[in-house]
Amino acid sequence: MDTDIIVNNIKKSARELFRRYGYNKTSVNELAKHANVAKATFYKHFSSKELILHAVLMDYIQENVQDILSKEVGQQDLRTFLAKTILRVSRVTYTVCNEFIGWEFIRESANAQEYLKILSDDLEFLLLSSFIQNETIGAVVPEEKLTFLIKCSKNIVFSFAFTAVSDADVRKNFISFQKDMLPHLVAATLQ
Template sequence: MEQDKITVAIKKAARELFRKYGYNKTSVNELARQSHISKATFYKHFASKELILHAVLMEYIQENVQDILNKGVREKDLPTFLANTILRVSRVTYTVCNEFVGWEFIRESANAQEYLKTLSDDLEFLLLSSFIQNETIGSTISEDKLTFLIKTSKNIVFSFAFTAVTDADVKKNFISFQKEMLPHLVAATLL
């Protein structure tokens, strides 16, 4: 296999295995086996399991953010577009972290806390750059105001992960975020 094909195969295997078994229960041996490569070849492409997780999460989130931004262009006004976009992006972020990693593992693992900080920072950068590049948003809202909206929304949603015990709690938190917090955040951003 040539290098790009190997990377693609590893990412595909990681998406499937992390979703099926979670990050913690997926081994590098399983990732290599599913990718039809040796463990040594895996490590030539990704120095750790954490790095492949990060690559897969960021790629998946980026694809979804672009899709959300492109579909949201049809919203009737900027505040609605911005609120709906933030809500959709927040749901994707929460869901993908839950599906690929599992919030229970993140809550319990000291190493996961460090990783979550890196993910949070990279996610913030990805969202900010995607929003700035969006014609509707980037031409209307300053980078400082977008940073405020994205950082605040991200922090609120990540707090769900650490306080919610059940899926019902998460749903309740998202409804509260949508109805009670997000309108104020968008209004402050558009001032």
């Protein structure tokens, strides 16, 4: 079987199982079985369960970021477009981490804390490169200003996970972010 097909089957299985049972409750044995590959084949392509999680999260986020960036281009001023884009990307990032990993697991696990740092750095790189390549944003906003906006937004959104007790808290945090913080971050970015 073609390597790309095997990798895609493993990713698809991981996406389904992590979403259904969570990262912590899904074993490599289950992932391999669901993808119809041997455990050795799984490890040939992904040396750990953490690496398949990372691949799945980054693929999912990248697909959504590209979709978000391609919508509503040119239909609004840059300030509004940037604010809406950052808000939507932030929601996707929070939601995907919640669905695939679970914030309770992240709060309780030392390994998850290390992984969250890696995810955060890779997410920042992905967002920055996607924004720079976007004609509406990249041609107008300097890279250092985009870096400021993405770092600040990312840090604020990740802090939601560690301060929120309930889904209602998360909704309040996103409303506060949208109304009280994001306009100032975007204004500072576009100065």
